[in-house]
Amino acid sequence: MGYCARRHSRVQNRLKGHTNFRVYKFGGLNVRSEFELSLADPVAAKHGFAIDVEIHLCALDELSLGEPVDISKSNDFFFYVSDNLAFRIQNGQSISIGCTTQTSNSDINLYLIGSAWGVLCHQRCLLPLHCSAVTNGGLAIAFCGPSGMGKSTLAAGLTQRGFAHLCDDVAMLELVGDQVQFTPVEKGLKLWRDATDTLQIPRGPRVGTEPDLDKYYVDMPDSQAKATYGLGVIYILSQSTNSEITITPLSGIEKFRIFLENIYRYEWATQIRDSQELISQVFQLLDHIEIYQFSRPKNMMKFAEGLDMLAAHMKSRGKN
Amino acid sequence: MQLFDDNSVFTRNVGLMATDLDSESIVLHVKSGKIFGMAETGKRIWDLLSEPLTFAVLTQKLVAEYDIDPEACANDVSDYLTELVKAGVVDVSTPQPAGQEN
Incomplete structure (x- = not known):
């Protein structure tokens, strides 16, 4: 089984099937997300539609773990929420959500559109x-x-x-x-x-x-x-x-x-x-x-x- | 101890960011992160120091503008400049008297 397939099956198992990418207009940006943004409406991505931000899911151990808040590189920012959840935000363009089978969607949502989004905005100088x-x-x-x-x-x-x-x-x-x-x-x-x-x-x-x-x-x-x-x-x-x-x-x-x-x-x-x-x-x-x-x-x-x-x-x- | 005399030259420090907001000047010392707000006479002193000035010239300008007692003005301005120098907002240099240069 290849890496993508393994990740897909783990994420599918862990996050109750939220594995399809959808495109949203969120916070003024065009977002393509593997995690369902329940408070935003998906939009149709037409030809030439520019994506500003990609949001991915992955297993917690696939994130590069550092200190609880690792700000050694401003454009590659890692923070840790709990034993079951961490985020990595890179270049104002991507958010990786590291989670486990124990992570609830409500916790992911809370920190994704909270602290993680805040970091992303600062990386984009917003x-x-x-x-x-x-x-x-x-x-x-x-x-x-x-x-x-x-x-x-x-x-x-x-x-x-x-x-x-x-x-x-x-x-x-x-x-x-x-x-x-x-x-x-x-x-x-x-x-x-x-x-x-x-x-x-x-x-x-x-x-x-x-x-x-x-x-x-x-x-x-x-x-x-x-x-x-x-x-x-x-x-x-x-x-x-x-x-x-x-x-x-x-x-x-x-x-x-x-x-x-x-x-x-x-x-x-x-x-x-x-x-x-x-x-x-x-x-x-x-x-x-x-x-x-x-x-x-x-x-x-x-x-x-x-x-x-x-x-x-x-x-x-x-x-x- | 007096850090300066009439001939001492005051200049705004480098490494500052400043703006006027409402009727005040806001000055940020970038390295330390300290923020200073200057209002009324303090702001006027800051504005005058947009170019290097000696203590004597600075106080003369303030006495003329505010019509105040020169001695009281010199004392107040001396205290204020001492604070600004210690905070790293203003630099002071005192020229050597003639004949004492290296």
């Missing part, structure tokens, strides 16, 4: 922003902040006030002329159990297999994730030290620092990319981005009041 987003008046409105600050819950809450959902977790930023273009990465909205209860949204499949990750995909029927938008405003979520809800503009060094903090996998970006090129890109983008700090109490008591205030602010910015 700037991924860690955010959730909705759209207002044809512009993307992004919400950033530390994990657990409520980005996804806030975006989901705004959909119940008439804003269409754009993305959960990551979007690509690119300066085109004088406007920052915002391309959502389709990852599906994930909410903690208590957030689905608060918003009364039905829970879908559980996100991963880790016992502490009590998070669920939820359906956003009016999602507008498949297009590119101009970026309107970024809101940085933070916790207020009192019971007040405030929205304040950020500028200068504060704006710069907080933007860096919210670049997806920034700690890896500084290793993968030329730092001067990266910072130049950030300088150029920030000239065209408005950032506000949205500060509110952590508890959900004032959640609805915060949503009202934010919605009114977003609408006022959308009039510009």
Whole structure:
């Protein structure tokens, strides 16, 4: 049995038959993938259709194993998730998924369109922003902040006030002329159990297999994730030290620092990319981005009041 | 200890990236990764140092622009430049007095 046939049969056995290559438009790129991207729709690859990214499956021991995160070569980046899953990302063009019979599809999906995709974007000198987003008046409105600050819950809450959902977790930023273009990465909205209860949204499949990750995909029927938008405003979520809800503009060094903090996998970006090129890109983008700090109490008591205030602010910015 | 005198020449360090953002200058020391924000008078000093200046000329310019006491200005600017030199943002060189060159 030849190498390809052996790999094919192993992968087929391991991944329950997900062995056919399909072509997708994902995160603004044309992707040919052996692993089914359940959140993206396959597209027909016509003659002359240029593939930007190839995604392959292989046995874990077929990947070149290095340190848990091997960044010795920026264009050949390896990272290890568990004893059953690792990724190798090369030249911004290919992602190899190393897995075993124990690997779940949900775990592959979670890290493939998360960290692995983030590395690929940095290798391609694209700037991924860690955010959730909705759209207002044809512009993307992004919400950033530390994990657990409520980005996804806030975006989901705004959909119940008439804003269409754009993305959960990551979007690509690119300066085109004088406007920052915002391309959502389709990852599906994930909410903690208590957030689905608060918003009364039905829970879908559980996100991963880790016992502490009590998070669920939820359906956003009016999602507008498949297009590119101009970026309107970024809101940085933070916790207020009192019971007040405030929205304040950020500028200068504060704006710069907080933007860096919210670049997806920034700690890896500084290793993968030329730092001067990266910072130049950030300088150029920030000239065209408005950032506000949205500060509110952590508890959900004032959640609805915060949503009202934010919605009114977003609408006022959308009039510009 | 005073690191410089009136004749000391200040220049922006090489290995920096800088931009103006809103009303501030943002300066990144590429090697150390340290970031500096300069606003108001600090930004003005940074702007003036787009060309090498002696301490005396720099403070004279600031006194004329801000209509402030020369001695207070010299003290404040001295402290600020000391910080910038220690941070590697600005270089200082003090010419040898005439007759002492090698």
